[in-house]
Amino acid sequence: MELRHLRYFITVAEELNFSKAALKLFTAQPSLSQQIKDLEEDVGVQLFYRTKRKVELTEEGTVFLEQARLTLAQADKAVAMARQVSQAKQQMLRIGFVPVAEVKIFPSVLPNLRVQHPDFKIELLSLNNTEQMKRLKKGELDISFTRHNLNSDEIKSLFVLREPMVFILPEDHPLAKYEKIPVQALHGVDFIIPAVEQSHTIHHHILDFAKTQGITLNIVQKADNILFNINAVGMGLGCTILPAYTAPLITSNSVIRPLEVELPYVDLYVSYHKSNTSVAVRKFIELLTQIFYLDINRD
Structure with a gap:
């Protein structure tokens, strides 16, 4: 049994005329009659009394009609709800x-x-x-x-987009006096860098840069987020290298200075x-x- 069988049955039950029901359903009358016959076989009871003059619901058919309408209404509701979910997605x-x-x-x-x-x-x-x-x-x-x-x-x-990285340090740091800082001056300097778990790319960009330049950074803090990284510099805990988008976010007691070599891009x-x-x-x-x-x- 399929939902179309229920639709066919309901239409015939409402029209009580196979010819009119077939026109309403845009199907041929012989096909409709066969569909109803198949439905009755599936249900196991006679749903209609048929004579040459009229079509009537049996008592079983009357009960089946009520439940068929409920079933189709529930099916239509299910379709509508599924479509609502799809639209929301x-x-x-x-x-x-x-x-x-x-x-x-x-x-x-x-x-x-x-x-x-x-x-x-x-x-x-x-x-x-x-x-x-x-x-x-x-x-x-x-x-x-x-x-x-x-x-x-x-x-x-x-x-x-691609953006350069910048060197940020406390304004009272000894290196802040340079207009351009020699990269070797960073050797052994206290550094705060992003934790690898939070920013894998930036973390490794900084370490790879230091390795390429032949310097060792004294990493005193690995920051769980960028804001703490910036504020830690402002608190004088050390220097850092971060993407340029952070420049407007640095505290008033921090400064940005260029190095004599180019920093990485991200x-x-x-x-x-x-x-x-x-x-x-x-x-x-x-x-x-x-x-x-x-x-x-x-x-």
Whole structure:
């Protein structure tokens, strides 16, 4: 028994005429008659009395009609609710991000997105690179902003921006007197760097830079977040190297000084699951592409 059998039965029961019911259902009368016969065989009872002059419901048919209407109403409700969930998912946007996105991306993109699509439900999740990668692959994030190019058979990544890193130190630090600091002067200097668990890329960029320059940093603190990293410098605990977006965030008793050698650059990528075809993801990527001139063909 299928739902179409119930629809056919209800229409015949309401019309009490196979010809009229067939017209209403846009089907041939012989086919409709066969469908009702098949239904009666499935149910195991006669649902209609049929004569050449009229069609009437049997007592069993009357009871079956009431329940058939309830069943179809419940099925229609189930379809409507499923479609509502699907529509809600189309409008839901779960965005994971590393701190740079708060400063460089969201102020430009989100106000425009809200104006263009006020029905979108946006959830912002501050997560490290590793956690974002896990959630993106499991379908728990729609959009991910990380320092990694995640391009694969499942994930699409787009390059968003590249920014230099800057050297930040307490304003009363002996090295603050230099207009350009000799890189060898950093040897043995107290340093605060991001913890590898929170910022794998920046952590290793700093260590790789020191190794390349042949210097050893005296790491006195590994910061769990960028804000603590910045404030620790302001408290005089040591120096640091961070992405340039942090420059406006440094405290009044910290300064930025250039080195005699160039510091590393760090990249930012936006990623999404290729199987995610939601309207919200598509519109977000379109807007991001317009604002930051993303190359959608670049890997």
